[in-house]
Amino acid sequence: MSDVLSNTARAEALVQALPYIKRYTQKIVVVKYGGNAMENDALKQQVMEDIVLLTTIGVKVVLVHGGGPEMNDLMKRLGKQPEFVNGLRVTDQETIDIAEMVLAGKVNKSLVALLTNKGGRAIGFSGADALLIEAKIKDEKLGYVGEITNVNPKVVLDLLEKGFIPVISTIATDKDGNIYNINGDTAAAAIAGALQSERMILMTDIAGILKDKDDPSTLIPELTVEEAKKLYDDGTIAGGMIPKVNCCIDAIDKGVKNVVIMDGRVPHSIIMELLTNEGAGTWIHS
Numbered sequence: 001m002s003d004v005l006s007n008t009a010r011a012e013a014l015v016q017a018l019p020y021i022k023r024y025t026q027k028i029v030v031v032k033y034g035g036n037a038m039e040n041d042a043l044k045q046q047v048m049e050d051i052v053l054l055t056t057i058g059v060k061v062v063l064v065h066g067g068g069p070e071m072n073d074l075m076k077r078l079g080k081q082p083e084f085v086n087g088l089r090v091t092d093q094e095t096i097d098i099a100e101m102v103l104a105g106k107v108n109k110s111l112v113a114l115l116t117n118k119g120g121r122a123i124g125f126s127g128a129d130a131l132l133i134e135a136k137i138k139d140e141k142l143g144y145v146g147e148i149t150n151v152n153p154k155v156v157l158d159l160l161e162k163g164f165i166p167v168i169s170t171i172a173t174d175k176d177g178n179i180y181n182i183n184g185d186t187a188a189a190a191i192a193g194a195l196q197s198e199r200m201i202l203m204t205d206i207a208g209i210l211k212d213k214d215d216p217s218t219l220i221p222e223l224t225v226e227e228a229k230k231l232y233d234d235g236t237i238a239g240g241m242i243p244k245v246n247c248c249i250d251a252i253d254k255g256v257k258n259v260v261i262m263d264g265r266v267p268h269s270i271i272m273e274l275l276t277n278e279g280a281g282t283w284i285h286s
Contacts, residue, residue, distance in 0.1 A: 146180025193254025
């Protein structure tokens with residue numbers, strides 16, 4: 001009897017998901033992936049399963065990833081101490097070399113391998129390939145930290161059209177061949193805007209935007225851009241959440257339909273957000 005009930009529940013879940021499947025089929029969804037969801041192996045497996053499932057039902061998923069903890073680990077092993085200014089990594093020549101090795105190499109290819117293992121067709125590359133992300137020096141004091149000047153999305157659109165999952169590391173270049181390190185949220189917002197994506201998902205280490213940063217039960221499930229801007233003034237949006245929300249607003253200004261900041265530590269949170277009526281995290285829209 002329990003098996004019958006279980007099968008009935010599964011069937012009901014699929015039926016309830018149908019309107020959401022119709023909404024997102026053949027639409028582009030950009031996922032910014034990082035934080036604890038990337039460090040925890042079980043969660044990493046589930047995130048890859050979610051992405052392959054979405055691709056299977058016709059959603060065009062673009063995965064933009066970071067890799068800060070892996071960079072920190074390698075830098076320390078090489079005897080180099082990571083240094084940050086206002087949340088941005090100070091990036092000298094040696095650090096940008098490390099960023100290329102870790103982000104465009106180790107992390108990128110491991111995610112491609114995981115997606116392939118789950119049945120997906122993934123291709124990994126960096127923002128420097130095909131001049132996808134062009135950049136310039138953001139601040140001389142930060143070294144090779146880039147400010148995005150242009151996004152050329154054709155290579156991503158071509159891959160999506162052929163049924164591939166683009167997996168993009170946030171390394172950029174300029175026309176002189178200089179390499180830059182780009183903040184992951186900033187890169188995801190720029191790429192999502194250039195693709196005019198239906199939705200951008202920022203996976204973080206907290207539930208979303210909270211009225212009380214120490215109380216997950218105070219999650220704000222939905223905000224307009226104007227409402228979000230007001231939360232700067234009263235201090236609700238503060239600290240590390242400020243640049244994330246700025247990226248969300250920037251993405252919407254560039255044409256992204258809506259953005260979600262959500263907890264990547266919750267199993268299958270991407271599926272919950274896109275294919276159920278419960279959602280996950282804070283939904284920001286125009």
